[in-house]
Amino acid sequence: xxxxxxxxxxxxxxxxxxxxxxxxxxxxxxxxxxxxxxxxxxxxxxxxxxxxxxxxxxxxxxxxxxxxxxxxxxxxxxxxxxxxxxxxxxxxxxxxxxxxxxxxxxxxxxxxxxxxxxxxxxxxxxxxxxxxxxxxxxxxxxxxxxxxxxxxxxxxxxxxxxxxxxxxxxxxxxxxxxxxxxxxxxxxxxxxxxxxxxxxxxxxxxxxxxxxxxxxxxxxxxxxxxxxxxxxxxxxxxxxxxxxxxxxxxxxxxxxxxxxxxxxxxxxxxxxxxxxxxxxxxxxxxxxxx
Amino acid sequence: xxxxxxxxxxxxxxxxxxxxxxxxxxxxxxxxxxxxxxxxxxxxxxxxxxxxxxxxxxxxxxxxxxxxxxxxxxxxxxxxxxxxxxxxxxxxxxxxxxxxxxxxxxxxxxxxxxxxxxxxxxxxxxxxxxxxxxxxxxxxxxxxxxxxxxxxxxxxxxxxxxxxxxxxxxxxxxxxxxxxxxxxxxxxxxxxxxxxxxxxxxxxxxxxxxxxxxxxxxxxxxxxxxxxxxxxxxxxxxxxxxxxxxxxxxxxxxxxxxxxxxxxxxxxxxxxxx
Numbered sequence: 180x181x182x183x184x185x186x187x188x189x190x191x192x193x194x195x196x197x198x199x200x201x202x203x204x205x206x207x208x209x210x211x212x213x214x215x216x217x218x219x220x221x222x223x224x225x226x227x228x229x230x231x232x233x234x235x236x237x238x239x240x241x242x243x244x245x246x247x248x249x250x251x252x253x254x255x256x257x258x259x260x261x262x263x264x265x266x267x268x269x270x271x272x273x274x275x276x277x278x279x280x281x282x283x284x285x286x287x288x289x290x291x292x293x294x295x296x297x298x299x300x301x302x303x304x305x306x307x308x309x310x311x312x313x314x315x316x317x318x319x320x321x322x323x324x325x326x327x328x329x330x331x332x333x334x335x336x337x338x339x340x341x342x343x344x345x346x347x348x349x350x351x352x353x354x355x356x357x358x359x360x361x362x363x364x365x366x367x368x369x370x371x372x373x374x375x376x377x378x379x380x381x382x383x384x385x386x387x388x389x390x391x392x393x394x395x396x397x398x399x400x401x402x403x404x405x406x407x408x409x410x411x412x413x414x415x416x417x418x419x420x421x422x423x424x425x426x427x428x429x430x431x432x433x434x435x436x437x438x439x440x441x442x443x444x445x446x447x448x449x450x451x452x453x454x455x456x457x458x459x460x461x462x463x464x465x466x467x468x469x
Numbered sequence: 470x471x472x473x474x475x476x477x478x479x480x481x482x483x484x485x486x487x488x489x490x491x492x493x494x495x496x497x498x499x500x501x502x503x504x505x506x507x508x509x510x511x512x513x514x515x516x517x518x519x520x521x522x523x524x525x526x527x528x529x530x531x532x533x534x535x536x537x538x539x540x541x542x543x544x545x546x547x548x549x550x551x552x553x554x555x556x557x558x559x560x561x562x563x564x565x566x567x568x569x570x571x572x573x574x575x576x577x578x579x580x581x582x583x584x585x586x587x588x589x590x591x592x593x594x595x596x597x598x599x600x601x602x603x604x605x606x607x608x609x610x611x612x613x614x615x616x617x618x619x620x621x622x623x624x625x626x627x628x629x630x631x632x633x634x635x636x637x638x639x640x641x642x643x644x645x646x647x648x649x650x651x652x653x654x655x656x657x658x659x660x661x662x663x664x665x666x667x668x669x670x671x672x673x674x675x676x677x678x679x680x681x682x683x684x685x686x687x688x689x690x691x692x693x694x695x696x697x698x699x700x701x702x703x704x705x706x707x708x709x710x711x712x713x714x715x716x717x718x719x720x721x722x723x724x725x726x727x728x729x730x731x732x733x734x735x736x737x738x739x740x741x742x743x
Contacts, residue, residue, distance in 0.1 A: 196560035269489060294722070
């Protein structure tokens with residue numbers, strides 16, 4: 180029953196959000212695309228100029244770019260596998276009747292509230308440090324040599340830290356979904372003699388599929404831009420072993436001042452994110468139609 | 470639930486759940502424990518019982534001035550959240566109560582801005598900030614964090630507002646309430662819980678934002694994310710100090726987070742999982 184007046188009022192009320200977000204999105208993006216076509220180095224302006232797509236060609240010729248894209252995808256996929264599988268198992272465990280469920284939930288969700296630099300520093304120094312970390316203590320206890328995580332397995336170390344941060348998120352959302360599963364359906368399946376495994380495959384998993392999709396999509400958005408964890412642990416190294424695309428862009432832009440190359444990397448990051456976003460929007464959009 | 474739960478089953482499940490939960494929580498727990506050790510104790514191998522000294526805390530405060538960063542974190546996260554609410558409440562209100570054909574598209578588009586990777590716009594933003602003198606300024610960063618979280622704020626508010634029954638508004642309108650009265654006397658009281666949870670979650674998100682807060686600040690506006698990043702290069706014996714600093718940086722938000730678990734699911738899935 181919207182009158183003309185309320186409609187224009189509605190538009191007026193929406194305007195600030197829409198205008199702000201539009202500026203926030205479009206202005207920097209246009210700049211980035213423009214810079215990506217330039218050779219632009221504030222420290223060495225003599226050679227600056229329009230180079231069209233030369234910066235993008237570096238993605239084929241420069242091993243750093245290729246390594247960065249590969250590392251980005253490795254981080255995303257590994258963390259997704261760990262958190263989704265671990266999240267399903269944990270959610271099923273926490274869905275059981277247990278004593279002290281409230282406290283258990285609080286303990287499990289806590290890592291999500293730890294800011295990324297703290298999470299990374301705590302793991303770097305308290306847990307994975309080759310001399311004073313807990314892992315080293317455990318290794319020595321069993322008479323083994325402690326592992327130099329950041330020297331020898333830098334990417335694995337980063338993946339472990341990031342997975343620790345996101346496992347609570349996956350668990351919490353999957354648990355929420357699991358708790359909405361109809362108890363009577365479960366009972367009926369049990370009465371019909373369905374074993375644990377078939378109950379899981381034919382009842383639990385389909386029920387959780389939507390939540391799993393949401394977890395995957397939202398995590399992917401954040402995992403594509405892992406940054407602080409790398410900055411405070413490995414600093415991208417050794418070499419480019421743990422450099423992902425965001426970190427490479429940061430290095431190129433603010434350390435080497437190769438703005439053109441950094442911007443090209445940024446544009447590639449936007450394209451990667453948009454591929455994910457396309458699927459994410461469809462999943463979330465379905466919810467609006469209900 | 471009619472299913473009988475045997476005590477044995479419950480005991481096993483409880484034991485398993487507690488073991489896993491404590492393992493996941495362990496890095497945080499061990500950091501808190503270590504923060505009450507002396508530097509010597511902290512490197513003497515695995516030990517869960519600290520001597521209970523507070524010397525690391527006082528040293529952290531003396532060395533780097535924790536409270537300045539803490540104050541910035543509070544200012545930035547609360548300030549940006551309030552700003553975002555001011556901009557978002559009218560938008561979410563109008564989308565929830567006078568939806569048009571395009572409402573869904575607008576919501577989707579807002580969500581899509583959230584998916585742009587921050588690094589992609591790092592340099593332009595850096596330039597804009599530098600040229601307008603906003604680098605290392607609290608105002609610049611507050612606006613920045615507001616923009617980053619605005620889509621989530623609009624979305625969360627929208628999902629909450631949508632659950633307010635429209636009939637109540639119709640009734641108020643029939644009774645001759647003006648639009649303004651409708652908002653203040655009818656809508657606001659019903660919307661307060663939703664607004665409060667939106668606020669809580671977004672303070673947490675802004676508090677933990679660790680890209681722009683590190684890159685666009687140096688000293689004046691630097692919040693706890695920047696404070697803690699200064700510990701990334703080892704400085705001799707610093708395990709206990711690092712633990713104290715980490716505990717200080719996460720404690721406020723950890724406690725807030727515990728109270729916002731339920732809203733977290735809803736807010737971060739944009740209402741797709743409730």
